[in-house]
Amino acid sequence: MLKIYANSMSHPCIKCRYACNVLGIEYEWVGLDFTKGEHKTPEHMARHPAGKMPAIDDDGFLLFESDAICRYLNAKHGGSLVPDGLEAIAIMDQWNAFAIQHVALAMSKVAFNRVFAPKFNMPVDENSLKEGVQWLARYLPVVDERLGSSEFYGGDALSLADITLLALLDMAEIAEIGLDAYANISAWRSRLQAESWCQDAHADNAAPA
Ligand SMILES: N[C@@H](CCC(=O)N[C@@H](CS)C(=O)NCC(=O)O)C(=O)O
Incomplete structure (x- = not known):
């Protein structure tokens, strides 16, 4: 069975979980504890040379990078997470890259300083936090x-x-991070969060904190 080596506080890991649920793929979620360095063991370094999550083991086929994982699973299972047609794929890639390169980077600055740093007794970088907030705006x-x-x-x-x-x-x-000011994001998000593939991803203690 497909194994996903991951942590439920990591958005690329949750993305893979969403993909599996949308595609109807059975998988084993193998949680790795950041605080115990479980992502830096020789076993995990063999799956991901930089010791990051997610990584998958699909009956011996190893892969890392969440987009590569989602695209592989989508292609393998004949899913529709990648559209058909040159232009439709390009547009989807454009917005996916915008989310990863810009929104995610801004989110991680804010989430690190407001959530992870206090939780794991690490110093808060006020400049980084400010920059993240500005980038999100x-x-x-x-x-x-x-x-x-x-x-x-x-x-x-x-x-x-x-x-x-x-x-x-x-x-x-x-x-x-208040999203109420963004009516279209909020409506889209509520619509997707009501889907069973989304709810199931958070049902067994996979909530992001
Ligand atoms: N671009 C990668 C990001 C992977 C990544 O940076 N994962 C973080 C968690 S969100 C991680 O494993 N951090 C631990 C580390 O860098 O040691 C993907 O989409 O899979």
Whole structure:
């Protein structure tokens, strides 16, 4: 059976979980504890040379990087997380990259300083926090506008870009990132959060904190 080596506080890990649930794939979620360095053991370094999560073992086939994992699983199981057509794929890739390169980077600055640093007794970097907040104020309106003119973030149907964005916004509440001002993001998020594939991903203690 597919094994996902992951941590439920990590958005790329949750993204893989969303992908499996959407695609109807059975998997074993093998939780790795950051605080015990379980992602730096020789066993895990063999799965991921930089000792990061997620990584999968699909009956001996090893893969890391959440996008590569989701694309592999989608192709293997004939899913529709990647659309058909040159332009539709390009548009989906564009928004997926925007979420990863800009929104996720901003989110991680805020989440690290507001959630992880206090939780794990690490110093808070106020400059980094401020920058993350400023970046979110710059990028979330772009996402909101996109969702005002497109039913899904990546295009006409649920895609990899949507689960990327959904997973990285999972920490919004605990990181005190108000999304109420973004009506289109909030409506899209509520719609997806009502789906069983999303609820199941958080049902067994996989909530992001
Ligand atoms: N681009 C990678 C990101 C992987 C990543 O940075 N994972 C973090 C958790 S969100 C991690 O494992 N950090 C531990 C470390 O770097 O030691 C992906 O999408 O899979």
